[in-house]
Amino acid sequence: MTIMDIAAEAGVSIATVSRVLNQPEKVKPKTRERVQAILKKHHYRPNAIAQGLVRNTLHTVGILSVDIRREHFSTSAYTLESLFFDWGYTTILCNTGNDLRKKIEYLRILAERKVDGLVLLGSIFCHPDIEQAIARYMPHTPIILTNGQMPLPNIYSILGDNARGMEQLVEHIVHKGCKKPLLIHQDLSLNAQRKLAGFRLGMQLCNLPVEEHTIWSCGREDETGISVIDPILQTVSDFDALICADDLMAIGIIRYLKDRGISVPKDIRVTGYGNSRQGSLSIPSLTTIDSKEVEMAETAANMLHQMIEKKESLQEHFPVFVKPELIIRESA
């Protein structure tokens, strides 16, 4: 069923049908009703692609995330999708994984589809090649980047102060009596670097040394930290706390420690990052940082929506900062 079929059946022109659809008050009531009856009878729905061609938009936003299976990203994506749905936009979900080429290919695809806006979830998207792809394919599309920055005029940033979050964690466990905490992180994305810097600062403020075996990385593929647990136990004998860069990792670490006869928090303390749901239900429940991901996603959605609708850049081009919050529970 196209607008032409409707027009033919109603004995009017397609222009009139289009008017009934878009500006019904401009059509004589009698004609309007006749057309509307036929429209309803056939359950007519306009072809969004055709509309998109003339309007040059399909009312779509893209979300790029590394992996929607991580609670942090699924929560963000959920929040973004819900809000944009209410505003009449549909959402294209893109799981890029760690592959740079896939990220760029997705940008190209989204550009070809003329997405109205884009959200990049996480500092992992801060990369020169991605920046170039954006400059090349979507130089005017409003884009929000979380936890990272890119020097392009169409990109706005929302940053969680994760250095401060880490600092708070260090302060907290030192306050609890720890003398030798270790840090475990996954990779060295910008965000992870920020956390590391916060850790170092926190240690410094507490007059604690950061030594050769204080900082550990378990690599991007190992989300639960299993690959470092034995090396740590074999190498460092006297640590009393493990600060994990992520809740999931902390939960894994606690589990592996238990398997090795080490109890948390009795023997050593463990902290997470992110305030995931499982962290509140785990045993022991997790001391962690709430990075306010929902708030960040809401802010991202609002900013992006404003830029899309107003078709102009925002007044301020400074990044928006979101304050994390220390959540003290059982594990540390």
Add this chain to the structure above:
Amino acid sequence: MTIMDIAAEAGVSIATVSRVLNQPEKVKPKTRERVQAILKKHHYRPNAIAQGLVRNTLHTVGILSVDIRREHFSTSAYTLESLFFDWGYTTILCNTGNDLRKKIEYLRILAERKVDGLVLLGSIFCHPDIEQAIARYMPHTPIILTNGQMPLPNIYSILGDNARGMEQLVEHIVHKGCKKPLLIHQDLSLNAQRKLAGFRLGMQLCNLPVEEHTIWSCGREDETGISVIDPILQTVSDFDALICADDLMAIGIIRYLKDRGISVPKDIRVTGYGNSRQGSLSIPSLTTIDSKEVEMAETAANMLHQMIEKKESLQEHFPVFVKPELIIRESA
């Protein structure tokens, strides 16, 4: 940059540019190279919307899930999205929540966008109004429904045998010595009903009675089961196992029991359903059913892809069955 700009700059017609793009072998090498150079110089990318209009497809599939934040759905969505990306399709993510109207509105939107295929995740989409909406808006679009069935010619089903899964769980805990297990579920979606039936059958096979206070529901909004824990403790004094319809609920229940001084599995046994990642890391780790969600999603993707590409229905219209697997760990 449109195809016209390129054509003008190259001094050829748009037909030739189009040919260079789509059937380069049909263009004289010299012309082709000249056009390609200009294409590259401007980083030209075709407008997918315009292509979509003439091809009547944007190479898009839709995924409807109640809530992507649930591990089960995010895993399925991830799997689907990854496979379809490899096949050249982008994915529209739709979180419908529990609202029926939102589900139907999403179907309408996806129909307007001429999605090539659709996956409905979960039996919650089995509803007469949804069936009607599909018959009305997308009667010929290939659709896969997981854990449910709908009598429409374009809808295919993939079913997990969750009745059998529940039965296995009952058998297992009875084998462990339990005499009075209780079942806790969230709602009575078709899938939940199937689990319930499996529970009843399992109980019957073990010669255990299903009495007034054997089955509990915590409602759709309560994912962790906190709302039934106290009522159960006050009402039923002598139960020795809690069979939860979902891993997250089991984890919550275990946590709440601990808060009330009850230890799992020492005092009572608890089982989950779904084999989530957190269930393998929790303390105690969760005895559960692996419902093979990845396998189901892969099967869904393959079937859908085949229907989309071949433009014909599948030979068999019987639902595909996926066998669940009992995972025995610490909690029961």
Add this chain to the structure above:
DNA sequence: TTGAAAGCGGTACCAT
């Protein structure tokens, strides 16, 4: 090998 032109299904301007 190449180009002209007819669509694809709408929107919106300009006449009538």
Add this chain to the structure above:
DNA sequence: ATGGTACCGCTTTCAA
């Protein structure tokens, strides 16, 4: 109030 028509950007057939 309504209709004719150009146009959105691209594909594809038919001629040249």
